[in-house]
Amino acid sequence: SYVLTQPPSVSVAPGQTATITCGGKNIGSKSVHWYQQRPGQAPVLVVYDDKDRPSGIPERFSGSNSGNTATLSIRGVEVGDEADYYCQVWDDPSSHYVFGIGTKVTVL
């Protein structure tokens, strides 16, 4: 089945840019969605279809997808951005939905 690879953790200073990668075979041909999950809370969609933001999500959140890597970037990181971030795709051959393992973003 399709596998998504994320780094377990990313640390970033306030005001800097956090970059979270999501690797998968030819992931550029799929639509990638990103979810933020703060401790004790339900996930929240922050980027869909590689690069689009739902209403209410700050412009600081952006996404890209090409080749074998999709990327979520958080510009001007704030303490409130500390959370786990998951990438997710639909894998058509298996008819399964796949999550990455999640990346814990820590604001130093």
Add this chain to the structure above:
Amino acid sequence: QVQLVESGGGVVQPEKSLTLSCTASGFSFSPYVMHWVRQAPGKGLEWVAVIFFDGSQKYYADSVKGRFTISKDDSRSTLYLQMNSVTVDDTGLYFCARVREKHFYDSAWDLWGQGTLVTVSS
């Protein structure tokens, strides 16, 4: 307001059954593809099952196929997950989620419930 509320979780013994419910409010339930997602304690998100808006297609994660059944009752705006032959590995917080675009099975999930906790223990 627009929301999903899960219920039915609790402590269940191994090999027993449990049914989870997810009640929608504030929007028209029937046109949406719906999912169940779970999260074991301290672990990541795991997709469990999906049901297409018209109930015509249902897909399951390999870990639950043959044991879990997803269904929906549009008249009650409610999604269900029938869990049979549960094991300790089924322990976790179970979320229901709605797709962003009506009818589209590959759409992102923009509305989540707060989850209901299932604990499998003897």
